[in-house]
Amino acid sequence: MPLLSIRNLSVTFATSRGPFRAVDGVDLDVEAGELVAIVGESGSGKSVAMLAVMGLLPWTATVTADRLTFDGRDMLALSARGRRKIIGRDLAMIFQEPMSSLNPCFTVGFQIREAMKAHLDLSRAERQARAVELLELVGIPEPERRLSAFPHQLSGGMSQRVMIAMALACKPKLIIADEPTTALDVTIQAQILDLLLRLQKDSGVGLVLITHDMGVVAETAQRVCVHYAGQQVEMQETRGLFRDPHHPYTAALLAALPERAQGRMLPSIPGVVPGLADRPKGCLFSPRCRFATDTCRNVPPPRAGAEFGFALCHTPLLAGVPQRREIAA
Amino acid sequence: MLKLFLRRVALTLPTFVALMFVTFVAVRLVPGDPIEVRTGERGISPERLAQFRHELGLDRPIWQQFLDYANGLLHGDFGVSIVTKTPVLNEFLILFPATLELAFCALVFAIVLGIPAGVLAAVKRGSIFDHTVMTAALAGYSMPIFWWGLLLIMFMSEYLGLTPVSGRMDLINYYFEPVTGFMLIDSLLSDQEGAFGAAVAHLILPSIVLGTIPLAVIARMTRSSMLEVLGEDYVRTARAKGLSPLRVVGLHALRNALIPVVTVIGLQTGTLLAGAVLTETIFAWPGVGKWLIESISRRDYPALQGGIMLISGIVILVNLIVDLLYVAINPRIRHGG
Numbered sequence: 001m002p003l004l005s006i007r008n009l010s011v012t013f014a015t016s017r018g019p020f021r022a023v024d025g026v027d028l029d030v031e032a033g034e035l036v037a038i039v040g041e042s043g044s045g046k047s048v049a050m051l052a053v054m055g056l057l058p059w060t061a062t063v064t065a066d067r068l069t070f071d072g073r074d075m076l077a078l079s080a081r082g083r084r085k086i087i088g089r090d091l092a093m094i095f096q097e098p099m100s101s102l103n104p105c106f107t108v109g110f111q112i113r114e115a116m117k118a119h120l121d122l123s124r125a126e127r128q129a130r131a132v133e134l135l136e137l138v139g140i141p142e143p144e145r146r147l148s149a150f151p152h153q154l155s156g157g158m159s160q161r162v163m164i165a166m167a168l169a170c171k172p173k174l175i176i177a178d179e180p181t182t183a184l185d186v187t188i189q190a191q192i193l194d195l196l197l198r199l200q201k202d203s204g205v206g207l208v209l210i211t212h213d214m215g216v217v218a219e220t221a222q223r224v225c226v227h228y229a230g231q232q233v234e235m236q237e238t239r240g241l242f243r244d245p246h247h248p249y250t251a252a253l254l255a256a257l258p259e260r261a262q263g264r265m266l267p268s269i270p271g272v273v274p275g276l277a278d279r280p281k282g283c284l285f286s287p288r289c290r291f292a293t294d295t296c297r298n299v300p301p302p303r304a305g306a307e308f309g310f311a312l313c314h315t316p317l318l319a320g321v322p323q324r325r326e327i328a329a
Numbered sequence: 330m331l332k333l334f335l336r337r338v339a340l341t342l343p344t345f346v347a348l349m350f351v352t353f354v355a356v357r358l359v360p361g362d363p364i365e366v367r368t369g370e371r372g373i374s375p376e377r378l379a380q381f382r383h384e385l386g387l388d389r390p391i392w393q394q395f396l397d398y399a400n401g402l403l404h405g406d407f408g409v410s411i412v413t414k415t416p417v418l419n420e421f422l423i424l425f426p427a428t429l430e431l432a433f434c435a436l437v438f439a440i441v442l443g444i445p446a447g448v449l450a451a452v453k454r455g456s457i458f459d460h461t462v463m464t465a466a467l468a469g470y471s472m473p474i475f476w477w478g479l480l481l482i483m484f485m486s487e488y489l490g491l492t493p494v495s496g497r498m499d500l501i502n503y504y505f506e507p508v509t510g511f512m513l514i515d516s517l518l519s520d521q522e523g524a525f526g527a528a529v530a531h532l533i534l535p536s537i538v539l540g541t542i543p544l545a546v547i548a549r550m551t552r553s554s555m556l557e558v559l560g561e562d563y564v565r566t567a568r569a570k571g572l573s574p575l576r577v578v579g580l581h582a583l584r585n586a587l588i589p590v591v592t593v594i595g596l597q598t599g600t601l602l603a604g605a606v607l608t609e610t611i612f613a614w615p616g617v618g619k620w621l622i623e624s625i626s627r628r629d630y631p632a633l634q635g636g637i638m639l640i641s642g643i644v645i646l647v648n649l650i651v652d653l654l655y656v657a658i659n660p661r662i663r664h665g666g
Contacts, residue, residue: 056568080574088571095562095569103563104661105584115570150660166570 002029003174003206004053007067011045011052014060020276022061023049024230027310032173033204035197037217037238039253040227043273046210047096049227050176054093055083071173089119092167096179098159102151108162109147115169134165138195157188164196174206181216193220214257218242226250229273229284236309246309246316248289283314291315291322337652341645345638349402352637353395356630362387363411363628385411398634407638408631412624417635421617425639426510427497428609428616432601434532435540435608440594443544447551448586451559452578462548469545474604478538478611485534492534495613499527539608543597550593554586561585588659595651599644 011023023045030036038046052063053075068075070091075083087093095101103111112134113127122130128147135143138161151159160180167175177196181189197220200207209221217224217238224241226234226249234247245251252269254260261267271288274280283301286292293314301314308316308323315322364373364381373381382388386397401408407417446466450459486494493499497512505519513532516524558564559582567581602618609618617636624632656662 054569056565084571084573086571087569093569095566097562100562101566103567103581103585105659106581111566114572118570118572152661163566166566 001069001072003032003034003071004028004030004208005067005069006049006053007065009049009052009063009065009068011048011057012062012064014062015276017276022230023052026225026227026232027235028208028225028232030174030206030208032206034223035200035207035209035221036223036225037209037211037221038225038227039211039214039217041212041273043229044227045230046227047178048230050093050178050208050210054087054091054176055080056087056093085119088115089170090173092170092172092175094160094163094167094175094177094180097183098163098180099151099156099183101163102154102159104151107148107150108154112147112162112166112169115166119170130169131165134168135162137168137199138162138165140165155188156184157192160184160188160192161195164192164199168199168203168205171203172205174208175200176208176210178210179212180209182212214254215259226253231284231312232310233285233312234309241309244317244319246304246318247285247311247313248291248315248317248322249285250309250311251317251320252288252290283312291317333656334653337649341649344645345642348638348641349399350395352634352641353398356633356637357391359625359628361628363630366626366628402638407635410624410632411629412627412632417632418639420620420632421636421639423510424615424617424620426507427512427614428602428605428618430511430513431532431535431539431608431614431616432598432605434536435538435601435604436543436594436597438536438540439543439547439597443547444551444587444590447548447590448555448578448583450548450552451555451586454556459552463552466545466548469541470549472541474538474542474607475611477541478534478608481534481538482611493527493531495611497528497531497615498524499531503527535608535612535614538611539601539604542600542604543594546593546597546600547590550590551586554589555582558582558586584658588655591651591655591658595648595654598647602640602644 006026006028009023009026009028010021013020013022026045026049028036028038028049038050040046048057048061051057052061053068053070055075057063063076065076070086073086075086078086102108109128109131112131116122116127116130120127131147132143135146140146140158140161146154146158151162154162164180180196181192184192193216196207196209199205209216211217221238224234224236224238225232226241226247228249234241234245234250236246241250242254245254249269256267256269258266269288274284274287280286280297281300282298283289283292283296286296289296296314299314301312304311304313304316308318311317317323362382363385364378364387368378379388386394398408405418407421409416410420413420446462450462453459482494485492498516503516503519503521503524505515505521505524508515508518512528513525516528559578561582563585564577564582567577572581605614605616606618606621608614609616610622613619617640621633621636621640623629624636
């Protein structure tokens with residue numbers, strides 16, 4: 001049994017203009033100690049899917065799934081109280097904006113110790129000692145002094161280190177990092193990413209890394225899920241994905257990497273992600289897909305098998321060539 | 330911190346000068362002077378009128394009167410009441426505890442009900458509770474204090490007979506010398522059985538009436554501030570730690586949401602003291618508000634000027650304290666960030 005197992009996860013928001021499906025049929029398995037990346041552009045539902053796992057979505061969201069288990073427990077069947085015993089302890093999350101994710105009214109030390117106070121049976125002195133140890137672990141100099149600092153006295157990189165320390169406080173089994181480096185300076189991005197990877201390797205914690213940076217994915221993850229417009233369009237081993245993407249969107253995404261650009265023009269994917277109003281009848285990517293057929297435009301695509309990276313496509317690619325398959329529609 | 334304090338104190342000086350000028354002029358713009366008001370329809374001979382005016386210094390040029398008044402204020406002299414012939418400061422100090430007691434109870438009523446109501450309305454946004462609280466707050470804010478006071482007296486005192494109609498104490502049943510001037514404390518000190526209960530009973534209606542507008546303002550402010558804060562990333566972080574909703578809302582969110590609310594509470598002290606003028610009149614509450622109203626009808630210039638200056642001074646002082654309190658609860662200001 002994987003540590004985190006998700007089957008057919010969907011999240012629908014009730015909006016004033018009707019229901020909006022932000023996440024549509026996402027599958028994911030994360031084994032203990034594994035590093036899985038979820039990539040996709042903004043609004044592709046990758047953060048929402050993980051917030052659903054944490055149970056942190058607002059009440060306007062409806063979460064459904066065939067299976068949503070963490071560490072053998074059904075997260076959807078759990079009571080709110082039961083879930084609170086797991087999140088923050090076994091399942092922790094790091095957010096995109098470190099500066100605004102720390103409470104400006106409380107010291108860093110208070111916020112780190114608070115998680116331990118809620119979940120662990122430690123004395124006040126032990127919590128303080130562990131907080132110092134954690135700050136050392138995430139590479140913050142003068143940890144004793146920093147514990148009494150307020151968030152506004154820290155830089156973005158320092159704040160994210162504190163957030164990581166907070167996530168590690170109760171020795172979690174899985175950390176979900178939601179674009180942990182996006183809001184940071186490029187030079188700091190590499191440091192924070194290195195830190196996360198080192199901690200992940202040393203402690204053997206599972207890590208789900210949400211990102212839109214393919215470069216980060218290539219360097220870090222063992223497996224990659226690609227999201228598009230709330231759907232999971234492909235899932236593969238990282239090396240396989242970069243070598244032979246099976247979904248046309250993944251292929252287009254990789255072709256759009258600046259490193260792979262040829263000539264003077266940067267390649268891009270024409271069009272925009274469909275919104276609530278202009279959702280295609282068939283495949284959501286069909287309006288932007290080079291290989292789209294009438295079938296693609298009118299019939300929702302089936303999910304392909306493992307040999308095609310579970311691609312959600314009528315004509316998954318093999319070495320860049322679309323493969324026609326029999327469609328039972 | 331000290332620099333901040335001194336700067337804030339220095340900033341209040343122009344306010345005082347402007348106030349001094351405005352009160353002096355405004356009081357004199359009211360038709361009739363103290364002597365005319367006192368003689369009324371009986372009339373008075375022009376010689377006697379001139380003599381009285383001379384005695385009170387009212388025959389001197391207006392700018393000279395102002396300079397005398399300003400000079401007195403600078404020396405801490407608020408003048409002597411024309412009617413009672415006692416120093417204005419003494420009268421004020423005797424009456425002020427009654428007003429302070431009432432304003433304090435009204436503010437406690439407003440805070441104790443307003444903040445939880447605002448928090449709950451924000452947490453249960455869009456619910457029936459939210460709509461009820463916000464409609465009630467709007468009504469409370471819009472209601473004329475006079476009408477609301479009379480309505481409560483009619484219902485609570487006349488119809489239900491639960492509370493006394495007016496005054497601070499049952500003077501027939503209890504009598505004791507004022508020690509602190511605060512009826513709640515004096516009644517306890519007096520050892521007379523039931524006196525404290527009577528003091529509380531007298532305070533209930535005036536406190537509700539005076540506290541209604543601040544209550545409405547605080548509830549609305551808390552709600553909007555809380556709604557903003559509840560959407561912040563750090564509230565999500567607190568939830569992600571697996572903390573109880575009570576801790577997330579009551580500690581992480583409320584602590585941040587209170588920052589603007591404290592400012593509003595400070596600003597309400599002005600409203601409270603202004604409202605006290607009406608409330609004290611309705612309930613025959615022997616405080617500075619009622620005294621000011623009486624001073625207006627007597628055209629008691631020194632009492633009016635002095636009373637307004639003293640009340641304004643208190644409002645300015647409270648706002649200064651609130652500014653400092655604000656620094657204490659908001660670490661971002663404390664460290665000059």
